[in-house]
Amino acid sequence: MKLIYFAVPFICLSLLIGCGGGGGDSGGDGGGGSAGVIPPKPTVSISKSSLTLNEGEQASVPVSYADLAEVSVSSSDDAAVVALEDGALIVTTSDVDRPVTLTLSVTATLNEREETDTLLLYIKNTSASDLISQVNNTLGDRDNLLHLADDHRLYEFFVDFAYLGGVITRPVRDRYLAQFNSRDTFTFVQLDHQLVALARTLDAYSRGQSSDTSLQAELEQTESNLRDHAAYGHDRFEEIRSFSEVLAPGFTAPDMAFDPESGLYSRFLSNDAFGGYQNGEYLFNEGFTGLSSLVRLSPTDPALCEGV
Numbered sequence: 001m002k003l004i005y006f007a008v009p010f011i012c013l014s015l016l017i018g019c020g021g022g023g024g025d026s027g028g029d030g031g032g033g034s035a036g037v038i039p040p041k042p043t044v045s046i047s048k049s050s051l052t053l054n055e056g057e058q059a060s061v062p063v064s065y066a067d068l069a070e071v072s073v074s075s076s077d078d079a080a081v082v083a084l085e086d087g088a089l090i091v092t093t094s095d096v097d098r099p100v101t102l103t104l105s106v107t108a109t110l111n112e113r114e115e116t117d118t119l120l121l122y123i124k125n126t127s128a129s130d131l132i133s134q135v136n137n138t139l140g141d142r143d144n145l146l147h148l149a150d151d152h153r154l155y156e157f158f159v160d161f162a163y164l165g166g167v168i169t170r171p172v173r174d175r176y177l178a179q180f181n182s183r184d185t186f187t188f189v190q191l192d193h194q195l196v197a198l199a200r201t202l203d204a205y206s207r208g209q210s211s212d213t214s215l216q217a218e219l220e221q222t223e224s225n226l227r228d229h230a231a232y233g234h235d236r237f238e239e240i241r242s243f244s245e246v247l248a249p250g251f252t253a254p255d256m257a258f259d260p261e262s263g264l265y266s267r268f269l270s271n272d273a274f275g276g277y278q279n280g281e282y283l284f285n286e287g288f289t290g291l292s293s294l295v296r297l298s299p300t301d302p303a304l305c306e307g308v
Contacts, residue, residue: 042069042110046089050120055096055127061089061119069108077102079123093123097211100125128212130260135202135219137263141299142195145226145265148182151233151253154294155180155240162243180236187229194218194225223258226265230256247290268295 044065053059063084065071073082073089079100081092089106100123107116144150156177163173182188201218204210237244237253244251257270261277268274268284268291275284284292 039111039113040066042066042108042113042115044069044071044106044108044115044117046104046106046117046119048119050122051091052122052124053091053093054124055093058090058092061091063087063089063106063117065106065108066110069110072107072109074105074107075102075121076104080104080121089119091121093121095127096123096125097128097213098125098205098208099123100208125212128215131212131216131219132202133263134258134260135198135215137299138219138222138258138265139195139199139202141264145229146182146188146192146195148230148233150266150296151230151236152180152182154291155233155236157294158237158240158243158247161247162240165246167243176240179239182229182232185229185232187225187232191222191225191229194222198222227255230267248288251288262296262298264296264299266295269297 042065044063047062047064051059051061064087071084073084075082077100079094079096080102081094082104083090084106089104091104102121102123104119104121105116106118107114138145159168159173159176162168163170168176198218198221201210201215205212205215234253234255237251241251254267254271254273256265256267258264259266259269261280262269262282268288269282273285274288274291275282277283282297
């Protein structure tokens, strides 16, 4: 009997320990299930990857993003002001002094997670379009300007005309023609170096590393060097004025200046004394019509008349 009384408390203690252990396992399984929930990820998408605008222009670009997300916009440069209105990115460009490339960003934030989409914006310096056109035309006509090709062609024609008319002999003709050699002048070297500087400044401007003010200054220096160089041609014309008077009475080889209509530096097209534009066509004044086949009217005009 004493043995039975001793066994009963032992069995009860074992059951209590077993029940406690089972309850702990059950509680652990419940906690593991709630830890697997992942918060939603924010989404944002700009309808374009790139955009080109003029300075002082505004555009609207659609943007989509996740509901309930906090959305912010930013610009990498103050040349553009951006705002988000009614699901669209409103872009307003400022006045610029060079081409500008910048990045616009839209960021969506939700549950402490971020997602960003970007748009590449290119702003054109449209206020400098005439300047860029003149610089390109100047560089494109580089060889003609350095060699004073238009002057040389007209000079040779006047000398040959005098020779064919019996005014001068062949040896005198040859001596006159040999005198025109603008390449052997110091002004040739100066203009050559300045045209290189102008090309470098244009390249820097195109990459947004130089302003239109700097480019304008380089162009003005180029024109100054060109006037100095063109004085050589003027002096050669003065030496044969008696020959030129036959075809162009009163011809005095005025200064060379840029003519926006043709895109050329010319002694004639930029001077009302010789003629003018009518309905987009250049017409020589009476007394100078003999020059019509000798003067270039555009950069693509060939030399219509050559020396004999």
